Amino acid sequence: MSTPAALRQELRFTHLPSGARIAWARSGHGPALLRAGHWMTHLEYDAVSAMFRPWLERLGQNFTVYRYDERGCGLSGSDDVAAGLESSVEEIAAVVAAAGLPRVALLGISGGAAPAIAYAARHPERVSHLVLLGGYSHGLLCRQLSAEQRAYLQAQAQLIELGWGVRDAPVQQFFTSTMIPDGAPEQVAALNEQQRRSCDAARAVSLFRSRLTLDVRAEIGRVQCPTLVFHADGDAAVGIEQGRELAAAIPGARFESLRTRNHVPLAGEPAFERFCEAMTEFVGAGAGTFNGTAFTPRERELLALVARGCDNLQIAAQLGLAEKTVRNGLSSLYTRLGVEGRSHAVVRARELGFS
Template sequence: MTFLFEDFSLDVPSRELRRGAERIALEPQVFDLLVYLVENHDRVVSRDDLIASVWGGRIVSESTLASRINAVRHALGDDGQAQRLVRTVMRKGVRFVGEVASAAPHPATQGGGPGRSPPGGTDMTQSVTFCRTADGVHLALACTGAGPPLVKAANWLNHVEFDRESPVWSPFIDMLSSHCRLLRYDARGNGLSDWDVEDISFKTFVRDLETVVDAAGLERFALLGMSQGAAVSIAYATRHPERVSKLILIGGFAQGWRRICSKEEIAQREALEGLIRLGWGRDNPAFRQVFTSLFIPGGTPEQMRWFNNLQRISTSPDNALRIFRALADIDVLPLLPRVQAPTLVLHSRGDARIPFSQGLALAHGIPDARFVALDSDNHVILSHEPAWQRLSSEIRTFLA
C-alpha cells in the first residue's frame, strides 16, 4: 500500500517516504511510527496504542516517544507549534490530520531490499531482542544470517535498525550475514539501547560486550571490532581467550587520541567537542558533516546524507560528547601481546579518522597478526570502491 498526502508518498512495501522525487531518509522505527499514524488517521492514537504497535509493548520512556514523534514531524516539515500534519491532543494522544489517499505501489518497488531473502541466498531477515546489563541498562541486539557465530562489537555510532537499511552499512551487514550468523548491538547511550545511562566509559563498553555474548548463549565465536570496537574486542579477547576463535580488527586503535596526539592535535580534537555540544542535534547538518567527512570522505551524496542522519538519530548531543570523551583515554597497548586468537588487521592507508600508524601498531603488537593495507581514504569501507572487494575477500578467507 502507498499512502499519498500533500506532496508526500509513503510506500509501505518498499519502506520509502518521498516528497516529490526526493527520498527522505527515516530511521526504521520512525518510519513504522509514521505508517501507524497515517493508517489510523481517522482517530486519535494513545501512548499505549503506539507502544503496543510500534514498540511491541516494550517499556518506552516519555522522552523516547516524544523524540520519535518529533522525528516524524521533522521529516514532514512539521513541528510541535504548527502541528500541520501531526497534532497532539492533550491527555489523549496524537493524530495524523492530513488528508490521506491510497494507491497501489509501483511494481518496481515490490520485492528485494534489505531484510529480504535474495533469490537462492541466505535469509537476511533481522531479529532484534534486548538484554539487560548488571547496572540495569537495556541493550538492543540484532541477529541476521546463519552459520558460525560472528559478533560485531559496537562502535561510533550504531543503530541496529537504521544501519540495516543504510547504504553505508547494509552492504557490510549483508556480506557478513551471507557467511555467518551475525550479531550486532547498540552500545549504551545510542541506537535502540537505553540513552539515559549513568556510566559511559571504556570499562562499561567491555562489560556490555560480555553481557551481549552471555545473553546470546555463545560459548565460542569469531569477534569483529571496528574503530573503538577494536579496543573493546581486544580487551574482551584477553579476558576470555577460551571463547574467541578468531579476531578481526578494522580501522582500529590501541590508544585514544589524548594518549598519542600532540598538543596541537589535542586542541583540534577539543574543538570538535564544541561542534558536538553546539551543533549535533540541529536540523542543519553542517556540523555533523564535519564528522561525516572524516569517516567517509569518498562517500556518495546519498551515503553522506544517511551518515549525517545516523549521527542525529543514533544519540543525543550530550551522549555523543560523553562517548567522544570516553574514547580519548583508551589504552589497550599492554594487552596486545596477550591476544591468543588468530587475528586479521585491516586498515585504510588514507584513513583520516584513525591514522594508518594505529593499524600498524595493532599488527606489530598482536602475535602473528595478519595485516592488510586497504587502498582507500574512508574509515568505513564503502561497497562501490575498489577496496571493498579486498576487504570482503580477506574477511571471507579468514573466517573460512
C-alpha cells in the same frame, strides 16, 4: 525514490548489571560473528542504511552477524556508568551471554577495536578469531600531542555539544567528511542520518571523549586467537601508522592495508570486496566445515537454524521451503555429521561455530 525494504533481522534485548537495556540483533547464516559497538549505531536504521545494509547483506552470506547498540545509543537504554573501555567490554560480554554464544569471531571497527581486543585478551576461550578495521591500541589523549592538537580536539567536542542531533546540521557532516570522504551522496546522507538518530548531544560527546582515552596496551600482548588487522591506506580519521602499530603489538597478527580513503570501506569500491573476501577466508578457515569439507549455502542455513533450536516447521517458514524438503535436507546432514537426532545435531552445529 522509494525506501528499500528493511534487511531481515531478529531484534532482542538484554540487560546490564546497572539495569540498562541493551538492544542486539542477529541476521545472516553461518558461524557466529559479533561486531563490537562502534561510533553511533542504530540497529533499525542499519537495516535500511545505504552505508551499512550492504555490509550486513554481504557478511550475512557467510556468517550469522550479531551486533548491538551501545548504552545510550539507538534502541539501547542509558545509565550513569561512564563511557569507556570497561563499559564497552561489559556490553560485549552481555550480548555474548544473551545470544548463547560459546565461541565467537569478533569484529572491531574503529573505536570498537580496543574493547574487542580487551574482551579477547580477558576471555581467550570465547573468541575464535579477531578482525580489526581502522583501529588503534590507545587514543589520541594517550599520545604526545601539542597544545594546538589538544585545542582542536576540545573544539570538536564543543561542536558536538552545541550542534549535535539536528537534521541536516553541519556537525554530523563534519565527521562524515572525515570518515568517508569518497562516499556517494546516498552513503554520506546515510552516515549523517545514522549519527543524528543514534543519540543526543550529551551522549555523543561522552562517546567522543571516551574514544580519545581508550588504552589496551597493557592487555594487547595477551591476545591468543588468530588476528587480522585491516587499515585504509588513506584513512584521515585514524592514520594507517596506528593500524601498523596495532598489528605489531598483537602476537602473530597479520596486517593488510586497503586501498581507500574511507575509514570504513563502502559498497561499490574494491576495498569493500577485498575486506569481505579476506575476512571470510580468514575466519572461515576451519569454521563451518566438517572433515575438511565446506557446507553448501543451504546446508549452512539449515545448520544455523538447527543450532538456534528451531524445529522443522520453523525452519521451513524461515527459509520458505516445504517441511518435507527441510526434513530430507536435515536427514542428509545428520548422516554426514554422524549424529542420530536433533539434540545431537544442535550440539554438533554449535561446536562447528553455527548459531
